[in-house]
Amino acid sequence: MGKIKVIELFAGVGGFRLGLEKKGKFNVVWSNQWEPSTKTQHASMVYEARFGAENHSNHDISEVSTAEIPDADLLVGGFPCQDYSVATTLQNSKGLIGKKGVLWWSIHRILSEKKQPIKYLFLENVDRLLKSPSAQRGRDFAIMLKSLDELGYAVEWRVINAADYGMPQRRRRIFFLGYHKTTATFQQIKKAHIEDWVESLGTIAQAFPVDELQNKPVNFNLSDDLVTISDQFNKGEKLSPFQNSGVFINGKVYTVKTTPALKENGTVLKDILQNGEVSDDFYIPEEEYAKWEYLKGAKKEVRTAKSGFTYNYSEGNMVFPDALDNASRTIITGEGGKSPSRFKHVVQTKKGLRRLTPVELERLNMFPDNHTRLEGISDTKRAFFMGNALVVGVVEKISEALYERINS
Structure with a gap:
C-alpha cells in the first residue's frame, strides 16, 4: 500500500499531521479546524500557513456535509470531552440524537454516512473521558464504544503519559485506534487472546511497551442500546469500570491497568x-x-x-x-x-x-521551533495553542506502528 490517506478533524495547529507525515507514509487529504468561540480563526491561520489552504476547511464541522469530505483510509482527531448523552426523538424512534454541538456526533455522522467505510480511526482525548460524567462514571466512553460497535469498529485504547516514554512533558492523554470489520486487524483481534493484544501484540503496545500485566482484567458486555447506556450505565457507582488500557470488540469490553515498561533517561x-x-x-x-x-x-x-x-x-x-x-x-x-x-x-x-x-x-x-509564529498571533495565543495541542512524538510512534500493521 502506498501513502495512507488521512482526514484530520479538530486539527488545531496540526499536531496530528506533524506526527503522521514525518516519515512520509501518511498523506492528509482533507482537514478541518473551527474554533466556535472566536471571531478570528487563529489556529486555522497557523495551520494554513504551515500546510497550505488547499483541502483545508475552516467551517463548523457539524455543518459540513459528508459529501464534501473525500474518501480516506484513516480518520484522526483530538476531539473535546463533552456530554455524549443521547435521546430518542419522537418523530423518529430509530433516530438517536446526541446534543447539538457535541463533536463526537460529528465524527459519528461522517463515519456512518461515508459510502466507502473509513477503515481506521486514530483519536485522542483527555484521560478524564474514561471516568466522566461524575454521576455515571465511564458512561461517555461506553456511549462512544457502543456507537462505534454499531458502525462496525473494534477499538483499542491506552492512557499514555508522554514523559513515561522519554518525551519532555508529563502529559497524560487517552489514545484510541479503531479498526473496521473489513480490515485484517479486526479479524486478528477477534482471534487473539485479548491479554496478549493489550500486553504485546496490539498496535499501541508495539509503539509503547508495557510491563507484564499484574492485575486481573475486567470483562463486561455493552449489550444495551445507546439510550439505555446513556440513562443507566454505572449509575450510583463511585468508580469507572474502564482501566487505562483495553480492547472492545463485538460488544465485549476487556480492560486492565497497565504500567509502562521502564524507559531510559529521557528529555528533561x-x-x-x-x-x-x-x-x-x-x-x-x-x-x-x-x-x-x-x-x-x-x-x-x-x-x-x-x-x-x-x-x-x-x-x-x-x-x-x-x-x-x-x-x-x-x-x-x-x-x-x-x-x-x-x-x-x-x-x-x-x-x-x-x-x-x-x-x-x-x-x-x-513541535518544530516557531511552528506557531505568524504575524498577528500573540505570544499568549501561541501558548494557548500549545496548551491545547498534543505531544507530536506520541502520534509519530503510534502512526509508525499502525502503518506497519496495515502493511503486514
Whole structure:
C-alpha cells in the first residue's frame, strides 16, 4: 500500500499531521479546524500557513456535509470531552440524537454516512473521558464504544503519559485506534487472546511497551442500546469500570491497568530551554517574586464567596521554580501572559526567574521551533495553542506502528 490517506478533524495547529507525515507514509487529504468561540480563526491561520489552504476547511464541522469530505483510509482527531448523552426523538424512534454541538456526533455522522467505510480511526482525548460524567462514571466512553460497535469498529485504547516514554512533558492523554470489520486487524483481534493484544501484540503496545500485566482484567458486555447506556450505565457507582488500557470488540469490553515498561533517561526541562536567546519580556521583576511564591505555595485559609458564604480553602504547594532535571509539568492553555499564576511554568536562570517562551512550549510538545509564529498571533495565543495541542512524538510512534500493521 502506498501513502495512507488521512482526514484530520479538530486539527488545531496540526499536531496530528506533524506526527503522521514525518516519515512520509501518511498523506492528509482533507482537514478541518473551527474554533466556535472566536471571531478570528487563529489556529486555522497557523495551520494554513504551515500546510497550505488547499483541502483545508475552516467551517463548523457539524455543518459540513459528508459529501464534501473525500474518501480516506484513516480518520484522526483530538476531539473535546463533552456530554455524549443521547435521546430518542419522537418523530423518529430509530433516530438517536446526541446534543447539538457535541463533536463526537460529528465524527459519528461522517463515519456512518461515508459510502466507502473509513477503515481506521486514530483519536485522542483527555484521560478524564474514561471516568466522566461524575454521576455515571465511564458512561461517555461506553456511549462512544457502543456507537462505534454499531458502525462496525473494534477499538483499542491506552492512557499514555508522554514523559513515561522519554518525551519532555508529563502529559497524560487517552489514545484510541479503531479498526473496521473489513480490515485484517479486526479479524486478528477477534482471534487473539485479548491479554496478549493489550500486553504485546496490539498496535499501541508495539509503539509503547508495557510491563507484564499484574492485575486481573475486567470483562463486561455493552449489550444495551445507546439510550439505555446513556440513562443507566454505572449509575450510583463511585468508580469507572474502564482501566487505562483495553480492547472492545463485538460488544465485549476487556480492560486492565497497565504500567509502562521502564524507559531510559529521557528529555528533561533544561534540555529544551533557549539559553541566552530570551528577551527581557519573559523575566519576572523581582518585586513580583512574592506574589508568584504565594500563588505557588500551600494554602489553608478562610475565603468568602461573592454570595457572602465563607469556606475553608486549601491547596498543596507547587514546585517553584520548576525542576529542570525532570520532564515538565503539563502545559495548560493559560500558560502565556505576564500575570503571576499558580500554573504557569517558571525556570531559574543566571539572570533570574522567567516564564517559558513560545518556542520552549512548542519544544515541550515536540513541535518544530516557531511552528506557531505568524504575524498577528500573540505570544499568549501561541501558548494557548500549545496548551491545547498534543505531544507530536506520541502520534509519530503510534502512526509508525499502525502503518506497519496495515502493511503486514
